[in-house]
Amino acid sequence: MRSLRNWILCVGMLAALLPMAAAQAAVTNVSPEVGPAGTTFLFYAGGFSPGEQISTWLNSPSGEVVTVKRTEIGAATVGGGASWKWVAPDDIAEGRWQMVVHGKKSGLEQVIPFTIGDPAPSPQRNEAYGVTPAADRAGASFTFFANGFTAAEEVAISVSGPGGALADADAHLKGPASAEGRVDGWWISPENAAAGTWHIYLRGTKSNLNRDIVVTITGNGGAPSASLTVSPEHGTRDVPFHFSAAGFSKDEKLSVWLNSPDGRVISAETIGNAQAGPDGRASWGWQAAADAPLGTWQLVAHGQESGREAVVSFTIDR
DSSP, X not given: OHHHHHHHHHHHHHHHHHHHHHHHOOOEEEESSEEOTTOEEEEEEXXXXXXXXXXXXXXXXXXXXXXXXXXXXXBOOTTSOEEEEEEOOTTOOOEEEEEEEEETTTOOEEEEEEEESOOOOOOOTTOOEEEEOSEEETTOEEEEEEOOOOTTOOEEEEEEETTEEOTTOOEEESSSOOTTSOEEEEEEOOTTOOSEEEEEEEEEXXXXXXXXXXXXXXXXXXXXXXXXXXXXXXXXXXXXXEEEEESOOTTOBEEEEEEOTXXXXXXXXXXXXXXXXXTSOEEEEEOXXXXXXXXXXEEEEEETTTOOEEEEEEEEOO
16 A cells, blocks of 8 residues: 555656656647748747746748737746737748747747748658758758658668767668658757757668768858846836947847837837947947836847857846
């Protein structure tokens, strides 16, 4: 009887820990990854605090910040996950977009890339392999397929770049080769991946067939992350707040916006020019409107060329 009671107690403890473990899993996904204007995209992001309020916005291919009008997302679940739908407008620009989701309590910010455009035609059986996109910045996700393997065989995967093979590559296959000898998978490149040519190597464990899928990492791989500070950290509506940024690219223009205490994304009218100098640093001011909500605000700075982002919190008091 004591053993049974102890077993039940252990099961209860595990059940209590499961939501915590789920909340720690910072996983993102989008389906489909590519679609034309009018497509309904389904997004998922995990790793947030249970039940925390969440805000979303978009980064366009040109680096412009675009407000998400309606996504039916408000708060994370008890497990820290959030899923929502978004319909691409009919007049949306084609290219590589980013859906950004931000937890107001945890400060966790996740970027989910996707593409507006016509999906690539279904590959023919005689095509050796294919990858989308063929080139992107560090941190991007590359989706690929390869043909020619033996039906149902396991396929080994590895990734190598300018600095050699990755010891722990975030590369995955959906499963063994299909009956037609095809495998599908994806690789999420490291945020600090060096710019240059990278290779996704596939090898059939039975057929010994090798496929070398080549992709290119563009931009400033391995560059330092951006940072942002504010002074004062607490102030009234009539006090200007001064922001200082560092870690952006030389002479890079910055997009700046605000997350209000009620979760709205608001365009920031800065005092001064939000643009980095030759050393990657920038500074500007901002003053709240007379009717600005009281509480904790966040200012976000996004590098239009590097794609780097920095967030800082401050409080508007009475």
